[in-house]
Amino acid sequence: MKSIMTIPGLKDVLVTKVEEIEGKYALFIEIPKRSPICPACQSITSKVQDDHIQKMNHLKWFERLTVLYYKRRCYVCSCGKRFSEKTSFIERDQRFSKEWHSYDWKRVKRMRHVFYKREAQLNEKQLWELNRYRSLSSQLKMAHELKEAYCEWFDWAKTSNGFLEGINNKTKVMKRHAYGYKRFDRLRAKILLTLKYKEVGLHLTQRL
Incomplete structure (x- = not known):
């Protein structure tokens, strides 16, 4: 069953399946089939050679992490040129949607003072923000844990770098x-x- 749903950051996307995997929303999506223009000879083609699934992180949906499984088509032209279909929400070989980048990364940059402070000194709102963005990125979570470990070591050693x-x-x-x-x-x-x-x-x- 395919349906067009209004999802933040996605427009005119066909949702083929929705699942809940390990506390995350998994959306299997695709876009309607079109007749794109070949970037080599500028002719119109509608022949699909194959397709592949591209996994990416997206904005939170109902305060849960959302993972998109995008079925991306690869077209082939009569001139022999092969190219992937273009979308407005994801770049080629990216693991995050454009909306995730534009919102969450800017938000993380604005609230970097929360990551600099010790976790024990954060208030309830700042602690909620910290846990939210640590859950979005494993690299960010690891960096914050290393920072806390180094701070604890300096407190124990009574020294400074x-x-x-x-x-x-x-x-x-x-x-x-x-x-x-x-x-x-x-x-x-x-x-x-x-x-x-x-x-x-x-x-x-x-x-x-």
């Missing part, structure tokens, strides 16, 4: 002032001399 960050900053300044170095050992000697490791630095410069 400020000294190391200062060394990194001085090293970058030296690279900019010199407009680059041809040899790594010269750069290393310059770093050691600048950071007051004179004995090691002099030993390296004498060897050079």
Whole structure:
């Protein structure tokens, strides 16, 4: 059974099947068959060579994650050119719909201060936002868990990485002032001399 449903970010899409898989809505969709123009010879063709299923994440639907299984057709022209049908909601070989990118990634960028704060210091609304976007991206969830683990380690060790960050900053300044170095050992000697490791630095410069 095929039906045209109004789904946020999707227009004139045929929904062939709706399932619930592991707490997520799985929508099997396709678009009506058309007669596209060949990008090579600019002629109209309607011959379908084959099709494949493209899986992508979409906006939440009724506060549940939505996964789209899009049946994408591949057309073939009389000139021999093969090309996929174009849609307004997904690019080729992408794993997220355009609406997911335009809404959620902008939203994540605006609320990055929530990810910077410690989880124990978040209020109820911020904690809800954090859990929402961590559930949308496994990479984002892993990065946040690593950040929390590093913060806990620094709290336990009663130390800071400020000294190391200062060394990194001085090293970058030296690279900019010199407009680059041809040899790594010269750069290393310059770093050691600048950071007051004179004995090691002099030993390296004498060897050079």
